[in-house]
Amino acid sequence: MVRNRRPGAFAVNIRDIEHRPGNMREAEFDVALTEQWGEGLVAVEAGETVSLRLRLESVHEGILVSGEVSSRYTGECGRCLTEIDAPVEVEFQELFAYPGGEASDFEVQDDHVDCETLVRDAVVLSLPFQPVCRPDCPGLDPVTGERLADRPEQERSETPDPRWATLAGLLSEPAEDPGASGTNPQNS
Ligand SMILES: [Zn+2]
Known part of the structure; x- marks a missing residue:
């Protein structure tokens, strides 16, 4: 099924600060994931809540998005296979450039910035590659x-x-030593 090209759950409207350098706004919202983030031993499961705190600054080249994301990841300890459930919190910053301007990984789309890829990459990269239930597991x-x-x-x-x-019992038995019998009958 092809999804509509409409702003997703991580899109933030920036119409009020677009092309108005020096203006800034903040946004705080939660998103319930519709798909799992991460493919390793641990991942942020679908249905998990991702909390975002964003700061959007209008600059000449586009919109500078910085903020932090927090959620939880679950999975298995890489050493003992115990279930792990731990918080994850990451900070990020990226420029969403205006189309046709400076080359950038992220672009302002119409009147919004879609932070999904940015946030997902930040979270997935911060997940432990070799997760452990405790450091000395x-x-x-x-x-x-x-x-x-x-x-x-x-x-x-x-x-x-x-x-x-x-085996230990066998080893501790006194060994028979033929030369230990004090007198030798042949040397009388
Ligand atoms: Zn463990």
Whole structure:
């Protein structure tokens, strides 16, 4: 289905400051995402609220948009697969140039600026590439697949695996040493 070419949820009307350098306005609004942002181990899910605080300044070349965005991302810890749910907050600034002017990644469209790509890129780039549930997450036990963080510290480092107990018993038995029997019957 082809979407209409109308301003989206992230568009801000700038008619009142367009071509009037020195003028400024602010905008604050929330957007509920209709699609997921991010493709990694963590992402901002569809339905999540993205809160925007924008400052739009009219300059000669166009509209300078700066602001901050906050939301939440969810996903899995890259080491132990525990679910992660954490806040994300990013600042951004970009010039939306007037069409036909200076080359720019973003352009003023008619009477508005559409901040969706700008905001989405800022958020996605700030998501951790290798997310962890906590900075010192010990990950999973390579043998059992158990979460090491769930086990008490002592148990982890000091209690040997019961399967080793038999072997340990064998090793601690006094070894038979043929030369240790004090007297040699052949040398009488
Ligand atoms: Zn973890």
